[in-house]
Amino acid sequence: MLARTKQASDDASAGERRPMxxxxxxxxxLDVTMGRDDNVVVFGQDVGYxxxxxxxxxxxxxxxxxxxxxxxxxxEGGIVGVAVGMAAYGLRPxxxxxxxxxxxxxxxxxxxxxxxxxxxxxxxxxxxLTLRMPCGGGIxxxxxxxxSPEALFTHVCGLRTVMPANPYDAKGLLISAIECDDPVxxxxxxRLYNGPFDGHHDRPVVPxxxxxxxxxxxxxxxxxxxxASVFRAGTQVTVLAYGTMVWVSQAAAEESGIDAEIxxxxxxxxxxxxxxxxxxxxxxxxxxxxxxxxxSGFGAELSxxxxxxxxxxxxxxxxxxxxxxxxxxxxxEWAYFPGPERVAAALMRAMET
Amino acid sequence: MSQRxxxxxxxxxxxxxxxxxxxxxxxxLSEAGAVRRPPVDTSHFDTQDLAYDLIxxxxxxxxxxxxxxxxxxxxxxxxxxxxxxxxxxxxxxxxVAQRQKKISFYMQCLGEEAIAVAQAQALEPGDMxxxxxxxxxxxxxxxxxxxxxxxxxxxxxxxDPLKGRxxxxxxxxxxAGFFTISGNLATQFIQAVGWAMASAIKGDTxxxxxxxxxxxxxxxxxxxxLTFAHVYRAPVILNVVNNQWAISTFQAIAGxxxxxxxxxxxxxxxxxxxxxxxxxLAVLAASRWAAERARSNLGPTxxxxxxxRAGAHSTSDDPSKYRPADDWQRFPLGDPVLRLKxxxxxxxxxxxxxHRQAQAELEAEVAEAQKEAESHGTLLDGHIPDPATxxxxxxxxxxxxxxxxxxxxxx
Numbered sequence: 001m002l003a004r005t006k007q008a009s010d011d012a013s014a015g016e017r018r019p020m021x022x023x024x025x026x027x028x029x030l031d032v033t034m035g036r037d038d039n040v041v042v043f044g045q046d047v048g049y050x051x052x053x054x055x056x057x058x059x060x061x062x063x064x065x066x067x068x069x070x071x072x073x074x075x076e077g078g079i080v081g082v083a084v085g086m087a088a089y090g091l092r093p094x095x096x097x098x099x100x101x102x103x104x105x106x107x108x109x110x111x112x113x114x115x116x117x118x119x120x121x122x123x124x125x126x127x128x129l130t131l132r133m134p135c136g137g138g139i140x141x142x143x144x145x146x147x148s149p150e151a152l153f154t155h156v157c158g159l160r161t162v163m164p165a166n167p168y169d170a171k172g173l174l175i176s177a178i179e180c181d182d183p184v185x186x187x188x189x190x191r192l193y194n195g196p197f198d199g200h201h202d203r204p205v206v207p208x209x210x211x212x213x214x215x216x217x218x219x220x221x222x223x224x225x226x227x228a229s230v231f232r233a234g235t236q237v238t239v240l241a242y243g244t245m246v247w248v249s250q251a252a253a254e255e256s257g258i259d260a261e262i263x264x265x266x267x268x269x270x271x272x273x274x275x276x277x278x279x280x281x282x283x284x285x286x287x288x289x290x291x292x293x294x295x296s297g298f299g300a301e302l303s304x305x306x307x308x309x310x311x312x313x314x315x316x317x318x319x320x321x322x323x324x325x326x327x328x329x330x331x332x333e334w335a336y337f338p339g340p341e342r343v344a345a346a347l348m349r350a351m352e353t
Numbered sequence: 354m355s356q357r358x359x360x361x362x363x364x365x366x367x368x369x370x371x372x373x374x375x376x377x378x379x380x381x382l383s384e385a386g387a388v389r390r391p392p393v394d395t396s397h398f399d400t401q402d403l404a405y406d407l408i409x410x411x412x413x414x415x416x417x418x419x420x421x422x423x424x425x426x427x428x429x430x431x432x433x434x435x436x437x438x439x440x441x442x443x444x445x446x447x448x449v450a451q452r453q454k455k456i457s458f459y460m461q462c463l464g465e466e467a468i469a470v471a472q473a474q475a476l477e478p479g480d481m482x483x484x485x486x487x488x489x490x491x492x493x494x495x496x497x498x499x500x501x502x503x504x505x506x507x508x509x510x511x512x513d514p515l516k517g518r519x520x521x522x523x524x525x526x527x528x529a530g531f532f533t534i535s536g537n538l539a540t541q542f543i544q545a546v547g548w549a550m551a552s553a554i555k556g557d558t559x560x561x562x563x564x565x566x567x568x569x570x571x572x573x574x575x576x577x578x579l580t581f582a583h584v585y586r587a588p589v590i591l592n593v594v595n596n597q598w599a600i601s602t603f604q605a606i607a608g609x610x611x612x613x614x615x616x617x618x619x620x621x622x623x624x625x626x627x628x629x630x631x632x633x634l635a636v637l638a639a640s641r642w643a644a645e646r647a648r649s650n651l652g653p654t655x656x657x658x659x660x661x662r663a664g665a666h667s668t669s670d671d672p673s674k675y676r677p678a679d680d681w682q683r684f685p686l687g688d689p690v691l692r693l694k695x696x697x698x699x700x701x702x703x704x705x706x707x708h709r710q711a712q713a714e715l716e717a718e719v720a721e722a723q724k725e726a727e728s729h730g731t732l733l734d735g736h737i738p739d740p741a742t743x744x745x746x747x748x749x750x751x752x753x754x755x756x757x758x759x760x761x762x763x764x
Contacts, residue, residue, distance in 0.1 A: 038555075041551075041554060067553070067554045068554070072581075073580055073581065073584060075577050075580065075581075077543065077573060077574060077577055078543055078577040078578070078580065078581050081540065081543025081544055081546075081547060081574065081577065081578070081581075082543055082544070082546055082547030082550055082581055083547060084543075084544045084547060085483075085543065085544035085545060085546060085547025085548035085549070085550070085551065085561075086547045086548065086550060086551040086554075088532065088544065088547075088548055089481075089547075089548045089551035089552065089555075090551070091551045091554065091555075093547075105573070108537060108540055108574075109540060109543070112535065112537045112540065113535060113537070113540050113544070117533060118746045118747075118748075118749070119518060119746045119747055120515070120518055120519050120523070120525070120533055120535075121515065121525035121527075121533035122514060122515045122516045122518065122525070122745075122746055123746050124514075124525040124526070124527045124533060125525065125527060125532065125533050126749070157747050158747050158748065160748075180749070181749035182748050182749055226752065226753075270748070270752035270753065270754060273753060273754075274753075
């Protein structure tokens with residue numbers, strides 16, 4: 001049985017803690033796993049000498065050499081395709097797709113190949129690869145640097161889809177992903193790279209160095225997959241969120257004065273249904289929040305699961321807050337982004353009946 | 354106003370269609386022995402002519418001529434001949450089994466047997482092939498894969514090593530250096546490059562061999578594989594089996610008109626050869642040349658094997674609808690089995706009697722294997738894998754939602 005909460009993860013021997021941004025925490029995860037296992041190789045566009053456009057892989061090529069950390073051609077299908085071949089060989093490749101918005105050319109290699117290698121060969125070949133990709137908006141990235149495509153992955157059997165919401169989880173989850181024998185899609189909410197962004201784009205962001213979850217052990221520890229965390233304990237309504245929306249939901253709860261219990265899913269699929277069901281049964285109300293577009297978003301699956309497992313405990317209809325069903329706009333992105341006001345309004349609606 | 358005539362879209366057509374015969378001059382054949390053999394450490398630039406010529410060893414009389422004649426014992430060639438014969442007999446029996454509904458679907462490699470069987474002789478234990486569905490010869494050339502086990506996969510029965518999950522022919526044999534066949538085309542070509550890169554990253558000595566058909570070279574994956582193979586100088590053989598037909602589309606629709614598929618490699622900086630794929634000795638020699646390059650850190654080699662898909666694409670296809678019925682009989686590169694047989698007869702290493710005897714022995718061996726496979730069931734008699742097994746191997750460990758769905762299936 002997988003451990004159920006972040007607190008259960010074993011970091012007692014993980015060394016000194018120091019303040020890290022999410023970028024530094026991810027880098028530390030790569031460094032730790034590359035140091036422990038020669039089979040871990042890291043590659044992607046700009047990740048070698050330069051260290052990645054978001055600097056996650058900075059210094060790794062200098063430390064581990066160009067055969068362990070290297071640049072790839074601008075070809076996502078190729079990046080994932082060679083990663084599948086490497087994984088079949090016995091390596092644990094960690095490939096970076098520069099923006100989640102760019103993964104589409106690699107769809108065939110992800111859906112038909114990586115996800116099904118173990119199944120179609122009845123375990124003869126396996127595909128322990130990790131595919132990192134920054135996702136989400138709020139950086140004026142327009143419609144090609146802002147998307148949250150998690151539902152396109154959670155729909156694929158054989159994949160694991162993960163999204164951390166803080167540096168501590170980012171490192172522990174990335175180590176778990178790399179050590180996992182299944183292919184893992186590791187989505188990094190880029191708006192959280194430098195601080196716990198709560199959706200108030202007109203206020204300065206508190207840096208991770210000022211936050212408890214930015215205090216990260218320097219050594220090896222895991223945050224288990226399929227394990228959600230109760231990010232904020234509460235009694236009145238359950239909020240299911242992940243990534244940036246965990247922080248937006250916290251702001252909404254505090255500003256609305258509604259005592260929401262916020263579940264950070266962390267692993268989207270396969271997921272920790274037990275924690276979700278226990279919370280909704282306790283509060284009797286549920287609001288689902290994600291940044292991705294609404295229709296057929298992962299929230300639809302969450303809503304169906306809550307309905308199936310908690311129907312007789314629900315006091316009010318399940319609410320969904322999501323990005324509008326439009327491409328992510330550039331100039332008007334803050335009207336698109338489901339910020340704390342929209343989440344607070346949903347919390348109020350959930351409390352009305 | 355322009356005085357030019359209106360523009361016209363060019364849609365390539367084969368010269369032959371049902372009712373009128375193919376003009377095979379489009380193949381641009383070279384004489385046996387006429388094409389030079391550069392040293393393995395040559396540059397891609399130096400292979401430009403080799404990407405347009407056709408490397409051939411066996412002449413019309415079955416004699417081995419020219420610089421590409423490989424050093425090979427008559428014994429090894431006899432093993433190759435028997436493996437090709439076995440492959441053909443195996444295919445023929447499985448076609449019948451499909452017509453009897455014991456198998457849902459089948460794909461034969463009739464006419465292309467030399468390519469897989471001869472390359473198998475050029476590879477070493479530990480190497481990995483990333484085949485398409487027409488390289489069963491790689492497995493049938495080996496002594497360590499029981500025929501009955503292959504047939505259990507084809508019959509999707511209780512002993513199917515792939516638990517009834519894959520279409521027939523989509524084998525997976527890691528222990529025999531045979532990567533799990535996808536069924537989606539071209540994806541494996543990039544994976545072969547990645548596997549080869551991994552071998553180089555680890556400092557091992559194993560090489561990869563990727564396979565693709567002429568039709569699937571039109572996929573982006575083909576060009577991607579060439580780019581990555583060249584960039585990282587991956588130890589990989591990139592095989593393009595040009596059998597002229599992708600289901601009903603002629604190779605010109607994949608871009609083969611007035612050029613060759615080997616020429617694509619030179620443009621990507623890869624040493625490239627165009628080879629008579631129905632000439633066992635030429636396949637062996639060119640495969641060894643490419644393998645030697647890969648194993649010597651000289652990087653990838655692209656080889657276009659010119660051959661002809663003598664049978665239907667699959668048991669769901671009817672080629673009489675789109676090409677002349679006697680096309681294979683008129684194909685100028687002949688039958689790989691008959692050509693190697695004639696060579697061995699010329700050498701005094703084989704005879705008509707031995708050929709008849711080998712044919713009878715192999716037919717008996719395949720029939721015996723089929724009997725054994727059928728004793729474990731066929732798709733027809735319902736002795737298929739337990740449906741509960743469909744939930745296995747989706748993940749390394751079965752997650753809660755699949756345990757729940759398995760419970761629902763069994764309820």
